[in-house]
Amino acid sequence: MKVWKDRALLEHYLHIHRIESVFHEQIVPHLSLYGFDRGELVCSQGDPSQYLYVLVKGKVKVYTTSAEGKTLILSFKTPLEVVGDIEYVQGTDILNTIEAVSSVVMIGVHHRWLKKYAKDYPPLLQFLLRIITQKFAVKSNSLSFNLMYPVEVRLASYLLSVSFDESGSLFTEEPSAIHLMDTANLIGTSYRHLNRVIRQFCKEGLIERHKGCILVKDREGLSALANHNIYEK
Template identity: 70%
Template sequence: MKEIHDQSQLNDFLHAHRIEDVFHEPLRPYLSLYSFEPGEPICAQGEPAQYLYVLVKGKIKIYNTSPEGKTLVISFKTPLEVIGDIEYIQEIDTINTVVAVSPVYMIGIHQRWLRKYGSDYSPLLQFLLKIITQKFFIKSNFMSFNLMYPVEVRLASYLLSVSFDETDALFRGQISTSHLTDAANLIGTSYRHLNRVIRKFCAEGLIERNKTFILVKDKEGLSAMANQPIGK
């Protein structure tokens, strides 16, 4: 994590995402802009939740680890998204681990300043309410999506979600094969069946696979197969 001391850039992000009114003047001095490199953790499951983060650029992965060490990928998120909102409201430790997938920019503020200057500020509370209810709505749709559609549709949607980022020109059409376990977990299938579908996609010219990465060759073909980007 790197703190970026550039008030102009922070203000540009607030303006671009139309959240200037969410953080009124008493809160502004306590806002900070942070950058994260791909693979860098933003917060970790079980740690004390201290900050509220607003994702303003890049893509993140959210996952949970069981006591037995099994990992379940919950979702991939792009702006505008908030991390630490439920923890702030419920006053609990961090629920999930969050890591950067692409270069990420976050606006962060410590919870103590939110409680001091924002606990009765209506625009901030309305913003958090909208974000949290949207998360439950998306989760409900996602569960239905996994139950109603075959693995081919779910995998196509996954590949489109994780291998493209409209905010990063260098993040186009390629994912590491090390992420295939994540893919199987997220779309609710076995690793063996996932590989069968990948071989099918390769034979159809939709993707290309080697030892280290999968490359999307036919984005339009995958888009026609997928009903929606998964885990968003």
């Protein structure tokens, strides 16, 4: 994680996302920019919640881990999104693990400043209310609904999400490493079934597989198979 004290850049992100009014003038000096590299964890399920983050650039992966240690993808998020909002309001530990899928920039503020200067500030409360209600509207059917899709659709959506950033650009022309067991858990299928689907995708020319790495060869084909990306709403 990197921390920047660049006020001009901070004001730039506040402006382009039209959220200048969300933060009280007394809180703005306590806002910082945080950078996370691809694959870096923003926060981990079960950890104490200390910061409220606003995602202003990049893409993150949200997943949960069961008591048995199995993980499951919940969604991928792009700007404008908030991390730690429910935890801040309810005073709970981190509910889900958030991982940077691309290089990520977030505006962050410690809870103590929010509680001191903004616990009753209407613009911030309205902003959080809007974000949280959107999350509950999506989550009300997303988990069970996503698992009702065939594995082909889930894998196509997953590959699109981990291969392309929020602007739709390919992260890299080099193949991305994919851990099959982890991916099987994340999309809720078996290792054996996932292997069969990957072989099918290779045969159809959608992807190329080489030594544990996968390169998307036909983005349009994957998009058509997914119909719409079930992990990005």
